[in-house]
Amino acid sequence: MDLYIERGFDQTTVAQIAQRAGLTERTFFRYFADKREVLFWGSATLQELLVETLEGLPPSLAPIDAVAGALDVIAHGFEERRVFALRRQSVIASNPELQERELIKLESLTVATAQALRSRGASDLVATLSAHAGIAVFKVAFEQWVKDDGQITLAQFITASFTELKSVSAGGS
Amino acid sequence: MDLYIERGFDQTTVAQIAQRAGLTERTFFRYFADKREVLFWGSATLQELLVETLEGLPPSLAPIDAVAGALDVIAHGFEERRVFALRRQSVIASNPELQERELIKLESLTVATAQALRSRGASDLVATLSAHAGIAVFKVAFEQWVKDDGQITLAQFITASFTELKSVSAGGS
Numbered sequence: 001m002d003l004y005i006e007r008g009f010d011q012t013t014v015a016q017i018a019q020r021a022g023l024t025e026r027t028f029f030r031y032f033a034d035k036r037e038v039l040f041w042g043s044a045t046l047q048e049l050l051v052e053t054l055e056g057l058p059p060s061l062a063p064i065d066a067v068a069g070a071l072d073v074i075a076h077g078f079e080e081r082r083v084f085a086l087r088r089q090s091v092i093a094s095n096p097e098l099q100e101r102e103l104i105k106l107e108s109l110t111v112a113t114a115q116a117l118r119s120r121g122a123s124d125l126v127a128t129l130s131a132h133a134g135i136a137v138f139k140v141a142f143e144q145w146v147k148d149d150g151q152i153t154l155a156q157f158i159t160a161s162f163t164e165l166k167s168v169s170a171g172g173s
Numbered sequence: 174m175d176l177y178i179e180r181g182f183d184q185t186t187v188a189q190i191a192q193r194a195g196l197t198e199r200t201f202f203r204y205f206a207d208k209r210e211v212l213f214w215g216s217a218t219l220q221e222l223l224v225e226t227l228e229g230l231p232p233s234l235a236p237i238d239a240v241a242g243a244l245d246v247i248a249h250g251f252e253e254r255r256v257f258a259l260r261r262q263s264v265i266a267s268n269p270e271l272q273e274r275e276l277i278k279l280e281s282l283t284v285a286t287a288q289a290l291r292s293r294g295a296s297d298l299v300a301t302l303s304a305h306a307g308i309a310v311f312k313v314a315f316e317q318w319v320k321d322d323g324q325i326t327l328a329q330f331i332t333a334s335f336t337e338l339k340s341v342s343a344g345g346s
Contacts, residue, residue, distance in 0.1 A: 062345035103276050128313050129334065129341050136305030140298065161302065168302050169342035172235035 001039065001084075004091045009035075009098065036101045039088055043105045047112050049074055054116040063122045067113060067134030068162045075141075075155035082150060089146045110135045133169075137161040174212065174257075177264045182208075182271065209274045212261055216278045220285050222247055227289040236295045240286060240307030241335045248314075248328035255323060262319045283308045306342075310334040 003012045003020055014035050018028040032038055053070040061069060078085060092098040114131035118124065141157035148157075176185045176193055187208050191201040205211055226243040234242060251258060265271040287304035291297065314330035321330075 060345075062341075064341050064344040068344075100273065100277055103280055104273055107276055125313065125317075125334070125337055126341055129309065129338050132309035132313070133306055133338065133342060136302065136309065140301050140305070144298075161298065164298055165302050165306070166342050166344070168235075168237055168299055169306060169339050171237040171241075171339070172233075 001087060001091065004039075005087060009091055009095045036098060039091060039098060040101060040105055043108070046074065047109050049077075050109065051112050051116045054113070054120065059120060063117045063120070063126055063130040064134060064162075066117065066120065067130055068137075068158070071134065071138050071158050072155050075153065075158050078145075078154045086146055106135055106139060133165060137165055174260060174264065177212075178260060182264055182268045209271055212264060212271060213274060213278055216281070219247065220282050222250075223282065224285050224289045227286070227293065232293060236290045236293070236299055236303040237306060237335075239290065239293065240303055241310075241331070244307065244311050244331050245328050248326070248331050251318075251327045259319055279308055279312060306338060310338055 003016055007016075012035065014025055014028055017035060017038065018025045021028075032041070050070055053073045054066055057066050057069050092102055110131045113134060114127045117127035117130055122130065137158060141154060141161045144157045144161075145152070145154040176189055180189075185208065187198055187201055190208060190211065191198045194201070205214070223243055226246045227239055230239050230242050265275055283304045286307060287300045290300035290303055295303065310331060314327060314334045317330045317334075318325070318327040
């Protein structure tokens with residue numbers, strides 16, 4: 001990622017990345033489908049962690065509260081990687097292709113979350129809506145956390161956004 | 174789109190599409206950036222319509238209710254294009270690249286909706302969360318409408334999903 005920041009994402013070649021990491025290009029492509037994937041290697045782990053955490057929460061929790069609880073658990077792991085997260089975000093923000101890849105990863109996270117909620121017994125509609133709302137909260141909270149000066153934790157932003165979601169969704173009724 | 178259904182999306186060339194439409198390839202590329210865009214030419218119109226409708230609704234409506242109201246207005250236009258919508262959806266469902274393009278268009282719709290809500294006076298957080306929740310409802314309702322036998326209108330699915338969202342977001346509290 002240092003290279004993406006030094007040279008810009010578009011100007012960095014797979015050959016350069018492989019060299020910096022001490023890999024051959026062939027080995028690089030064994031791990032990553034393309035150079036965009038380098039920035040998303042943590043996505044699959046994040047997704048597994050979210051699903052496992054959801055499975056471990058009490059079945060009595062309402063779906064949206066289970067998603068909130070699981071995201072809270074995951075959020076704590078982000079604090080010690082804040083510097084990395086900020087650098088990564090600055091690279092993604094500068095490139096539309098990377099923003100698209102991020103949308104796709106978030107969609108995958110939403111689908112996996114909905115599946116985990118169905119496994120917990122939620123109906124298809126409830127699982128899908130809860131997953132979409134929950135991942136939207138995560139996205140919004142993450143953007144706030146990245147822009148902030150680091151005094152407020154990601155978990156705190158997530159909690160605040162879920163509270164806001166409840167109020168927002170209630171609408172005028 | 175007939176060609177996409179006859180031959181499959183991957184097997185259809187821009188030359189074939191242009192020929193069928195009575196255009197030169199050069200003219201084709203004046204209207205569409207690539208052959209994926211053919212399936213999304215309605216997106217910009219939909220987005221404009223949603224923003225205009227939002228702007229025309231009473232300022233006293235809560236943001237999420239304004240989104241619900243605007244989507245309800247828009248949904249009615251879909252009924253007479255149901256056959257087209259179903260055929261289009263079947264092409265998109267068969268191709269991951271088209272699904273990605275659809276995600277990007279939905280994100281653009283979300284960003285435009287959030288902007289319209291901010292113009293109505295909503296805070297950044299409320300506007301973003303309401304837009305995400307609202308467009309998620311639209312997506313979920315649209316998928317239900319496409320799968321259904323046509324007895325229930327898209328507007329009815331949207332209303333039901335917003336009611337469910339309120340209940341889902343309230344959670345166990």
